[in-house]
Amino acid sequence: MVLGAAWLVCPGLADAAPATHTVVIEDMQFKPATLAVRRGDRVAWVNRDLVPHTVTAPGMLDSGPIAAGATWSAVVGHPGRLRYLCSLHPTMNATLSVEDTP
Secondary structure (H helix, E strand, O other): OEEEEEEOOOOOOOOOOOOEEEEEEEOOEEEOOEEEEEOOOEEEEEEOOOOOEOOEEOOOEEOOOEOOOOEEEEEEOOOEEEEEEEOOEEEEEEEEEEEOOO
16 A cells, blocks of 8 residues: 655755655664655655554654555655654654755
């Protein structure tokens, strides 16, 4: 199952083709724990654990529960560092480092 969401997508992004990045959720961790992306890229989180997880950054990202075997994605809309966690397992956390497009 693939679910999608726009994360503060900004119109008029640069002409460079957006990339898609994958974060794997397994062993109760986000892998990689730090991911560099560009504004306008899509990030997909794939849950390979046996339990649900979330991708949550209050006011910025909220996947809701991502079931085992499911994927959720969002488009990166603003540059900066975005720390996120699993609201069901708060010791799980990671960071998106978002660069502005040239």
